[in-house]
Amino acid sequence: MGLSAQRSFLLILTLSSLFVDVSVSRSFPPAVGLAIARQIPLWLRSIRSSKWISRIWNKLKSFITFKELKLGDREEVLSYLKEYLNIFGYLNSTSQSNFSDYFTLDFQSAIITYQKNFNLNVTGNFDRNTSNMISQPRCGVPDIINDTTTMNSGVSNTTTFKPWWKEGKKELIYAADPENNVTNGVRLLFRDVFDRWSKVTSLKFTETTSFNGSDVRIAFVAFDGRGGTVGGAATDYSLGVESVYLDSEEEWVVRGESDEGDVDLEFVMMHVVGHVLVLGHSSVEEAVMYPVVLKEKKTELVFNDLQRIHQIYDVTSK
Numbered sequence: 462m463g464l465s466a467q468r469s470f471l472l473i474l475t476l477s478s479l480f481v482d483v484s485v486s487r488s489f490p491p492a493v494g495l496a497i498a499r500q501i502p503l504w505l506r507s508i509r510s511s512k513w514i515s516r517i518w519n520k521l522k523s524f525i526t527f528k529e530l531k532l533g534d535r536e537e538v539l540s541y542l543k544e545y546l547n548i549f550g551y552l553n554s555t556s557q558s559n560f561s562d563y564f565t566l567d568f569q570s571a572i573i574t575y576q577k578n579f580n581l582n583v584t585g586n587f588d589r590n591t592s593n594m595i596s597q598p599r600c601g602v603p604d605i606i607n608d609t610t611t612m613n614s615g616v617s618n619t620t621t622f623k624p625w626w627k628e629g630k631k632e633l634i635y636a637a638d639p640e641n642n643v644t645n646g647v648r649l650l651f652r653d654v655f656d657r658w659s660k661v662t663s664l665k666f667t668e669t670t671s672f673n674g675s676d677v678r679i680a681f682v683a684f685d686g687r688g689g690t691v692g693g694a695a696t697d698y699s700l701g702v703e704s705v706y707l708d709s710e711e712e713w714v715v716r717g718e719s720d721e722g723d724v725d726l727e728f729v730m731m732h733v734v735g736h737v738l739v740l741g742h743s744s745v746e747e748a749v750m751y752p753v754v755l756k757e758k759k760t761e762l763v764f765n766d767l768q769r770i771h772q773i774y775d776v777t778s779k
C-alpha cells in the first residue's frame with residue numbers, strides 16, 4: 462500500500478505553536494487559542510451548539526461521586542447524559558432540552574447501543590466503565606446518523622456512500638482558515654494527511670489559499686473548552702462544501718511527544734479527513750475511525766480503515 466513509506470518523512474518538526482512560529486513550547490496553550498482563534502463562524506453554524514455541549518461536559522465532569530445508575534433511578538445527571546447520547550445519535554429527540562432525570566427505557570436502550578459500539582460489557586446500566594468512556598475526549602461527529610451506524614450495533618453494516626462534492630469531481634481543494642494564521646508545520650501536516658488518504662481513494666487533494674473557493678475548509682475554532690469534543694466535520698450538501706473544525710482550546714501537539722491531556726493534531730486530522738471521505742465511525746479501537754481519543758496516537762490507516770475505504774473507492778486504478 463506504500464503507506465508506511467509515506468510516513469517516514471525525516472522531517473523533524475519541532476514547531477511550537479500552531480499559528481505563529483514563536484517560542485519553544487511544544488503545545489498550544491488554551492489561553493493563546495482563545496486570543497487567536499475565532500468564534501464559530503457562520504459557515505460552521507450547521508454543527509451542534511458548542512455552548513450546549515460544554516454545558517454537558519461540565520456537568521458530567523462534576524459527577525465525581527460516581528454511582529452506578531439503572532432503570533428506574535432518578536438523578537439530575539441523567540438529563541445531561543441523555544443530552545450527550547442524543548447529540549451523538551443514540552436518542553431520537555430533536556429537541557435539545559427537557560430530558561427528564563429518570564433512567565427511562567429509551568435511555569437504557571441507548572446505553573446498550575453505546576456499550577455495544579464501544580465494546581463494553583452490555584449491562585444496560587450506567588456503570589463505571591461506561592462512564593469512563595463517556596468522559597473521554599472524542600470526535601464531534603455522531604456515531605449514529607439517520608439511524609445508520611457503521612459501528613458494532615450497526616443497523617446496516619453497508620456503507621452508504623453519499624458524496625457531498627459534485628458528481629464526477631476527482632480533485633478537491635482544501636484551505637485552512639486564513640484567520641487562523643497556521644504555521645507552515647501545520648500546513649505540511651495537513652498535506653501529509655490528505656496525501657495519505659488520497660493514496661487509498663480515487664481523489665486528489667490540493668491546497669489553495671482561497672478559503673471561500675475551497676471544497677474542504679479547515680478552521681480552528683473555540684469550541685467546547687479542553688477535552689470534550691476535539692474536532693469534527695460537517696457537510697453542507699447544498700453548497701458541496703465540507704467543513705473541518707478543530708477545537709482551538711485543546712492542547713494541540715504538532716508532531717511531538719504528547720503529555721496527558723494533549724491532543725495529537727496528526728491523529729485528529731487523519732480521523733476527520735476520514736469523515737471528509739464520508740467514512741463513519743468504527744468500533745475497532747486501533748482504527749483511525751474510532752471516535753474516542755485514546756492515549757496512543759494513531760496516524761496509520763489500519764486494516765479496518767482500509768477495508769471500509771475500499772468498499773467505497775475503487776483504488777485499483779491507482
Ligand SMILES: *[C@@H]1O[C@H](CO)[C@@H](O)[C@H](O)[C@H]1NC(C)=O
Pocket residue numbers: 550551552553608
Ligand atoms: C428512531 O426512530 C426510528 C423511527 O421511529 C426507529 O426506527 C429507530 O430505531 C429510532 N432510533 C433510536 C436510536 O432510538
Ligand SMILES: *[C@@H]1O[C@H](CO)[C@@H](O)[C@H](O)[C@H]1NC(C)=O
Pocket residue numbers: 556558559
Ligand atoms: C420544556 O418544558 C417546559 C415545561 O414543561 C415547557 O414550558 C418548555 O416549552 C419546554 N421546552 C422545550 C424546548 O421543549
Ligand SMILES: *[C@@H]1O[C@H](CO)[C@@H](O)[C@H](O)[C@H]1NC(C)=O
Pocket residue numbers: 580581582590
Ligand atoms: C466484562 O466483564 C468480564 C467479567 O466481569 C470481565 O472479565 C471483562 O474484562 C469485562 N470486559 C470489559 C470490556 O469491560
Ligand SMILES: *[C@@H]1O[C@H](CO)[C@@H](O)[C@H](O)[C@H]1NC(C)=O
Pocket residue numbers: 582588590
Ligand atoms: C471494567 O473494565 C475493566 C478493564 O477493562 C475490566 O477488568 C472490568 O471487568 C470491567 N468491569 C465491568 C463491570 O465490566
Ligand SMILES: *[C@@H]1O[C@H](CO)[C@@H](O)[C@H](O)[C@H]1NC(C)=O
Pocket residue numbers: 606607623
Ligand atoms: C439523513 O436524512 C435526511 C432526511 O431524510 C436527509 O436529508 C439527509 O441527507 C440524510 N443524511 C445523510 C448523511 O444521509
Ligand SMILES: *[C@@H]1O[C@H](CO)[C@@H](O)[C@H](O)[C@H]1NC(C)=O
Pocket residue numbers: 618619
Ligand atoms: C455484514 O454483516 C453480514 C452478517 O453479519 C456479514 O456476513 C457481512 O460480511 C458484513 N459485511 C461487511 C461488509 O462487513
Ligand SMILES: *[C@@H]1O[C@H](CO)[C@@H](O)[C@H](O)[C@H]1NC(C)=O
Pocket residue numbers: 497640641642
Ligand atoms: C496573521 O498574520 C498577518 C501577517 O503576518 C498579521 O498581519 C495578522 O495580524 C495575523 N493575524 C493574527 C490573528 O494573528
Ligand SMILES: *[C@@H]1O[C@H](CO)[C@@H](O)[C@H](O)[C@H]1NC(C)=O
Pocket residue numbers: 673
Ligand atoms: C469570504 O466570505 C466571507 C463571508 O461569506 C466574506 O466576509 C469574505 O470577505 C470573503 N473573502 C473573500 C476573500 O472573498
Ligand SMILES: [Zn+2]
Pocket residue numbers: 600601602693732733736742752
Ligand atoms: Zn469522527
